[in-house]
Amino acid sequence: MNSNKSTYESMTQGSHLNLLSCPKCQMVCSNELEKCPRCENELAVRDKSSLQKAWALLITAAILLIPANIYPISIITKQGKETHDTIFSGILHTIHLGMIPIAIILFIASILVPWLKIIGLATYLSAISFNLPLSKRFLMKGFHIIEWIGRWSMLDLCVISLTVALVNMGQLLDAKPGIAATPFALVILFTQLAAKVLDTRLLWDRLESNHDSD
Numbered sequence: 001m002n003s004n005k006s007t008y009e010s011m012t013q014g015s016h017l018n019l020l021s022c023p024k025c026q027m028v029c030s031n032e033l034e035k036c037p038r039c040e041n042e043l044a045v046r047d048k049s050s051l052q053k054a055w056a057l058l059i060t061a062a063i064l065l066i067p068a069n070i071y072p073i074s075i076i077t078k079q080g081k082e083t084h085d086t087i088f089s090g091i092l093h094t095i096h097l098g099m100i101p102i103a104i105i106l107f108i109a110s111i112l113v114p115w116l117k118i119i120g121l122a123t124y125l126s127a128i129s130f131n132l133p134l135s136k137r138f139l140m141k142g143f144h145i146i147e148w149i150g151r152w153s154m155l156d157l158c159v160i161s162l163t164v165a166l167v168n169m170g171q172l173l174d175a176k177p178g179i180a181a182t183p184f185a186l187v188i189l190f191t192q193l194a195a196k197v198l199d200t201r202l203l204w205d206r207l208e209s210n211h212d213s214d
């Protein structure tokens with residue numbers, strides 16, 4: 001713990017050396033320059049508006065999670081009979097059919113991953129916005145988890161398309177995406193964008209200014 005603490009404190013940031021990196025092409029420039037010499041992008045020490053953009057995208061994603069969960073995500077026609085399934089009832093259906101591994105993948109991809117991403121990002125953004133008394137170690141770990149989950153975000157969409165493809169292969173069944181498919185895809189897109197627009201250096205500044213909070 002103590003060794004971590006001293007590592008944070010002794011960390012040198014670009015701003016200490018009057019340097020900053022171009023947000024567009026990552027070129028390291030002097031902070032006296034107004035425009036990047038390589039790509040002519042405007043330079044700023046920190047993109048403060050990024051926090052606001054990330055919040056807007058995250059809140060949109062959280063709102064879209066409601067229609068994504070209450071409306072049917074799949075419409076399956078079997079021998080002329082239509083079954084409308086929400087994310088949750090679809091998982092229950094798969095369990096009833098005895099396809100436990102598929103049910104687990106569906107649960108991870110369509111419930112666990114989107115919720116973890118939203119809760120994780122909300123905690124992370126709140127920590128920066130409201131200066132929450134959360135430990136540095138907790139925030140650093142959270143950040144790595146969000147990054148790690150981000151790599152799996154396409155899994156959700158992949159699972160849906162795979163399920164539809166698999167079901168369509170059985171000639172007796174016909175599967176179509178339901179109304180909830182669009183908000184669900186948007187939830188994934190907006191959480192990805194929220195993580196992408198956020199200037200993570202804002203958290204490093206906070207870590208620097210709160211030496212006392214562990």
Ligand SMILES: [Zn+2]
Binds near residue numbers: 025026037038040041
């Ligand atoms: Zn540049």
